[in-house]
Amino acid sequence: MAEPLLEVKGLAKHFPLRRSLVDVGRHDRRAVLRAVDGVDLEIAPGEVLGLVGESGCGKSTLGRCIVGLYEPTEGELRFEGMPLAANRERALRRRIQIVFQDPYASLNPRMTVRQALRELLKFHEMVPDDGIDARSRELLDLVGLGPRALDAHPRQFSGGQRQRVSIAKALALQPDLLVADEPVSALDVSVQANVLNLLEDLRVRLGLTILLIAHNMAVVRHVCDRVAVMYLGRIVETAPTAELFENPRHPYTQGLLRAVPRLAAHRRTKAAAVVGDPPSPINVPTGCRFHPRCPIAQEPLCSTEDPMLAGPRAEHQAACHFAWGERPQSHTPEVAVEGR
Amino acid sequence: MNEPILKVRDLHVEFPLARGLVRAVDGASFDVIRGEALGLVGESGSGKTMALRALVGLLPRQANLAGGEILFEGVDLARASTDNLREIRGRQVAMIFQEPLTALNPVMRVGDQIAEGPLVRLGYHRRRARERALELMGHVGIPDPVRRYQAYPHELSGGMQQRVVIAIALSLEPKLILCDEPTTALDVTIQDQILKLLESLRSELHMSVVFVSHDLAVVAQTCQTVAVMYAGQVVETGPIEAVFQEPRHPYTLSLLRSVPDFDVVRETLATIPGSPPDLAAPPAGCRFHPRCPFVQPDCTTGDFPLRPLGGDRATACIHSELAVDDVRREPVIAGG
Numbered sequence: 001m002a003e004p005l006l007e008v009k010g011l012a013k014h015f016p017l018r019r020s021l022v023d024v025g026r027h028d029r030r031a032v033l034r035a036v037d038g039v040d041l042e043i044a045p046g047e048v049l050g051l052v053g054e055s056g057c058g059k060s061t062l063g064r065c066i067v068g069l070y071e072p073t074e075g076e077l078r079f080e081g082m083p084l085a086a087n088r089e090r091a092l093r094r095r096i097q098i099v100f101q102d103p104y105a106s107l108n109p110r111m112t113v114r115q116a117l118r119e120l121l122k123f124h125e126m127v128p129d130d131g132i133d134a135r136s137r138e139l140l141d142l143v144g145l146g147p148r149a150l151d152a153h154p155r156q157f158s159g160g161q162r163q164r165v166s167i168a169k170a171l172a173l174q175p176d177l178l179v180a181d182e183p184v185s186a187l188d189v190s191v192q193a194n195v196l197n198l199l200e201d202l203r204v205r206l207g208l209t210i211l212l213i214a215h216n217m218a219v220v221r222h223v224c225d226r227v228a229v230m231y232l233g234r235i236v237e238t239a240p241t242a243e244l245f246e247n248p249r250h251p252y253t254q255g256l257l258r259a260v261p262r263l264a265a266h267r268r269t270k271a272a273a274v275v276g277d278p279p280s281p282i283n284v285p286t287g288c289r290f291h292p293r294c295p296i297a298q299e300p301l302c303s304t305e306d307p308m309l310a311g312p313r314a315e316h317q318a319a320c321h322f323a324w325g326e327r328p329q330s331h332t333p334e335v336a337v338e339g340r
Numbered sequence: 341m342n343e344p345i346l347k348v349r350d351l352h353v354e355f356p357l358a359r360g361l362v363r364a365v366d367g368a369s370f371d372v373i374r375g376e377a378l379g380l381v382g383e384s385g386s387g388k389t390m391a392l393r394a395l396v397g398l399l400p401r402q403a404n405l406a407g408g409e410i411l412f413e414g415v416d417l418a419r420a421s422t423d424n425l426r427e428i429r430g431r432q433v434a435m436i437f438q439e440p441l442t443a444l445n446p447v448m449r450v451g452d453q454i455a456e457g458p459l460v461r462l463g464y465h466r467r468r469a470r471e472r473a474l475e476l477m478g479h480v481g482i483p484d485p486v487r488r489y490q491a492y493p494h495e496l497s498g499g500m501q502q503r504v505v506i507a508i509a510l511s512l513e514p515k516l517i518l519c520d521e522p523t524t525a526l527d528v529t530i531q532d533q534i535l536k537l538l539e540s541l542r543s544e545l546h547m548s549v550v551f552v553s554h555d556l557a558v559v560a561q562t563c564q565t566v567a568v569m570y571a572g573q574v575v576e577t578g579p580i581e582a583v584f585q586e587p588r589h590p591y592t593l594s595l596l597r598s599v600p601d602f603d604v605v606r607e608t609l610a611t612i613p614g615s616p617p618d619l620a621a622p623p624a625g626c627r628f629h630p631r632c633p634f635v636q637p638d639c640t641t642g643d644f645p646l647r648p649l650g651g652d653r654a655t656a657c658i659h660s661e662l663a664v665d666d667v668r669r670e671p672v673i674a675g676g
């Protein structure tokens with residue numbers, strides 16, 4: 001692989017929870033929510049990496065650590081080989097941008113598109129003052145919006161158009177890496193396709209590197225070169241997209257793929273793909289984090305030994321004791337269901 | 341084929357707004373076959389949720405049920421009195437909403453919420469109602485019902501909350517269950533569990549279901565028939581596999597082509613140009629014609645009611661052969 005654009009090493013982000021008076025009285029240790037809990041990841045220049053997982057798995061927290069919105073608890077980030085702190089200088093901040101899920105909440109309702117773009121372009125000194133207008137038009141053109149959009153307020157746009165404005169704002173700073181956090185999940189299907197095609201187009205035209213955070217496996221399959229699957233704060237499998245979908249090795253990935261509703265109705269199965277609820281990141285299971293829901297978990301190995309990401313080839317790795325060897329007989333796990 | 345338990349004919353729901361009369365549902369017709377699930381699909385603003393709510397008189401205050409027939413086992417619910425509707429609601433027709441937390445009472449134990457129907461409406465004795473609730477909790481896959489009975493909604497995960505809502509819906513043994521995007525708020529593995537639960541309950545208890553969703557794949561997994569809505573109208577109906585395999589309306593086709601399908605990876609996703617019409621001033625003729633890839637001169641005027649095609653299918657498109665040709669050139673979904 002080429003020199004990675006971004007390296008994530010042993011990254012963790014823990015959120016301490018508030019303690020009640022009773023906890024203090026009992027001298028209970030302060031509870032901690034382990035949103036991201038030891039992630040290693042590399043993103044190559046020009047690739048689209050999909051980060052998938054269910055809510056609470058830490059994928060958005062990881063994205064926010066990369067953009068610098070959160071200070072990691074442990075571990076480090078490297079950008080082009082240089083350490084990347086959360087509190088980073090303006091020139092570096094510019095190079096990693098984010099597009100959020102909800103285009104209704106991520107734009108300032110009182111600013112026109114022209115004002116929003118002008119502010120960004122000026123603050124980061126992207127173009128000389130007399131070039132701001134031309135550049136703004138160019139940016140809108142890039143995301144498929146006409147110059148009329150310049151003087152509009154966010155409320156005048158549909159969801160898909162707002163998401164285009166958000167992308168134009170991110171692109172205004174000519175980032176090298178774009179973190180797209182569920183960019184289409186708030187949009188209608190026909191509009192989703194537009195935004196997904198736009199991301200693909202930008203990658204080709206601008207050579208943009210994209211980290212696409214998503215929960216929709218079909219979207220990821222269409223857009224990404226490579227996929228990393230997250231479960232409860234950890235990456236449990238990474239592989240090139242086609243390989244992950246055709247030959248998933250981790251039981252969680254396998255279940256996740258089986259759970260996706262398919263248009264071809266004859267491909268449905270009767271039994272639930274993964275049983276139980278994800279455990280709370282406040283109370284992480286011992287050993288393999290997936291073992292309480294895993295159909296091939298073996299005692300005592302899986303409840304005591306935490307499997308590391310491993311695989312015969314660097315591009316396909318899975319964190320399961322049985323990912324590559326002979327598989328134990330599957331069984332239905334006894335589900336211990338806990339509320340969140 | 342079985343006869344329909346519910347027949348909806350020419351349903352109209354209107355919102356008198358300042359900018360004009362918005363016809364949210366404008367002449368929708370569909371049937372629900374006894375013991376089967378009908379998927380009502382469309383994008384936001386297509387009128388699918390309003391059509392569903394109109395069935396049981398749960399429209400928002402500003403909306404009027406402006407016309408049409410809702411024949412439930414021969415009784416016209418559109419003309420039923422409020423008392424009559426109340427009797428049918430819950431007893432015979434139950435509803436499951438998108439957000440389980442908003443459907444549950446936050447300060448009441450979930451077990452008591454499930455027992456409430458049998459207690460109040462069926463006149464069960466307290467202890468028997470509790471037993472019935474525990475039985476229902478087991479039925480919908482809530483582990484350890486005795487302990488869970490005491491829980492408050494916020495103590496349960498989203499999937500468990502939705503199971504409680506389903507148990508409440510089942511508690512009066514309704515014949516028809518209306519689901520409004522019941523899994524949209526849930527994660528994919530939990531969605532899968534809930535969809536499979538609904539499916540097994542439907543076939544076990546021989547219930548009929550109307551399933552509103554924007555997600556075509558979810559509908560493909562749970563329903564036997566489908567009605568596709570666009571701009572307040574039903575534009576295509578039929579058995580789900582046939583409709584998704586070979587759509588006979590350009591809107592159905594465009595929608596299917598724009599969804600990233602898990603099984604078919606395309607270079608670029610098809611998009612639908614333009615945006616859905618303003619329902620206060622919809623275009624004349626076929627409402628989809630301004631966005632239709634196969635538009636013909638005669639599409640711009642006149643009415644476009646559903647026309648039967650045989651094989652229990654119907655389409656509102658008068659040039660449906662153009663959609664068929666297109667599908668023959670490039671199949672829509674994986675493997676026949």
